Amino acid sequence: MLKSIISAAALAAMSLGAASAQTIAVTNGRIVTNSDAGIVENGSVLIQDGVIVAAGANVTIPAGVETIDANGGWITPGIFHPHTQLGLIEVGLESSTSDVSAPGASFTAAIDVADGFNPAGGHIPDSRRRGITRFAVFPSTARGVIGGRGALANSSGRPDSLFDDRTFLYVDLSQSGASTAGGSRNAAWAYLRAAFEDARFYPGRFMSHHEGDAINRFDAASLVSAVRGEIPIVLQVERASDIRRALRFAQQHPSARFILVGAAEAWMVADEIAAAGIPVIMDPLRNLPASFDVLAARLDAPARLHAAGVQTAYTTISADLYFNPRLITQHAGNAVANGASWDDAFRAITLTPAEIYGVGDRYGALAEGYAGDVVVWDGDPLEVMSAPVAVVIDGENQSMSSRQSRLAERYAERVPDGQYGYRH
Structure with missing residues (x-):
């Protein structure tokens, strides 16, 4: 309530x-x-x-x-988009205008999108014109499966529009993440387990030297809050098998909190996700086998997740995350056309994202005490x-x-x- x-x-x-x-x-x-x-x-x-x-x-x-x-x-x-790169990229093919990843950096968990976020980014006003008032800002991975820490912002364009930084930690365990960890999912999971151990034993493990098994002292210090459950870990996973692996990892680390993003085949394991109580951020328009990760993607996936009781929010992966987040209402409309209720679909782009990030008592509803975000x-x-x-x-x-x-x-x-x- x-x-x-x-x-x-x-x-x-x-x-x-x-x-x-x-x-x-x-x-x-x-x-x-x-x-x-x-x-x-x-x-x-x-x-x-x-x-x-x-x-x-x-x-x-x-x-x-x-x-x-x-x-x-x-x-x-106002619409709350839970998965964007607004304010981090101006022109996708011009690297000098992108702060979404750092292929040459030695850091992973310590990377913070708040340091590069531009509230005056050219794509933010167009998102605002389409009703988006709040959004999550995501990094991308580069040299490892850990992309860094994301933030929450509003679309006003004001200098203080980034209202919650270091909100979550992004980790890519899909095929794209595996490619940065040595070329396989096996290596990606091994890296994440080692990084968790480094953070769990911080700072003792680093007393005599600067390096842990997977990450350095600065990254370990930044990862501690996620390992302890102070901020959620957003895991990018697509295949049903990868989602099951993520659920096992969550069981093995009960102090940590997890969110699944991407999750194209989540409908196949919807009951297991619901039992684990882990939220999902997924795109209602993904129904083509664009890669071997998403062979089972289907348009009625949102309806199936809602029916199973999975806390589900929508994103726009199939459109884009930096210049087309504005299409999120169309994606939600397509979810309704394929079996989701109107109430579930609208909630999935307003109140549910706010709840997933722990700010559902302030944003996403028109009720006494909520922020004055109205469209x-x-x-x-x-x-x-x-x-x-x-x-x-x-x-x-x-x-x-x-x-x-x-x-x-x-x-x-x-x-x-x-x-x-x-x-x-």
Whole structure:
């Protein structure tokens, strides 16, 4: 059950995210609360100092406050994308614009995406225009299966938009991860076991020398929080056999917390995942045998995971993680078209990701005490032809402009033959 009241400390922390104290109301719309209140017809949301103070059908709106009229459209929590590389890559084929991995570095677990995250990245505004207000930022692996530590950010573009760093540790144990560990899954798992042992016995193992069995002193110090369960470990696994191996590893390390990402064949072992209580982040649009890792991928996989009781969030691996996270609502809509309920699919891109990362009492719902992240849509958010008409983050109305939208406007203007095709 959602918490309707959060601590004063949490309220204060969220208030700090707003640039200034203000009150804003979003009115006259169909509210998807993601709470016990369900869907409220013709309701309003009232936000003060960046935090929701009321949401429902009979909300009193103070006179003179800034008001966004939904005009009968949909009012929802902001989309929370659980698996992106927004702010780390500007141009995929230009290495100087990418901070997603470090092939030449000697570090693994100590790598922290917060150090390279750019809140002014060009793809963030376009994601915001599509309703994404929060997202997880992932590193990639380079010289080993451990990619480093990820973070959580909002899409406002403000300098303080990275609101939770060192949130999780990313480990790739799929075929791509195996290729960095010597060429086989056997070597990848051996490396991870050795790294865990190095961290478990830190700092004693490093008293007389700097190197552990797998990682150095600095990496071991960074891995300790994950081994102790203070932050979750996100394991990239695809095949059913690899997922079973990950579940055994989780049983062998009960103090650690795990999340599975990718998980194309998770539907084959859904009951085992549910019994283990491990969340899954997967892409509803993966149904082609793009590699030997995903031969059994299928479009009704999300429906099967939901039915088995697996805590499931959606991602956009098949589209992209740095310039197309904006397509997440379309992926969720396809999950519904292939058997998932609308409620499960919408929750999988809003509240469930927040819960997976431990911030489900602050983000992903329209209820008292939650952050003022609100999106107004001109139709069903999971329909491909629907679009946001307003986005609010921490109680602040956001710009609906991006570089892409400005370019479209600039070049859409037609001019007589012989003149310039655009104007400066």
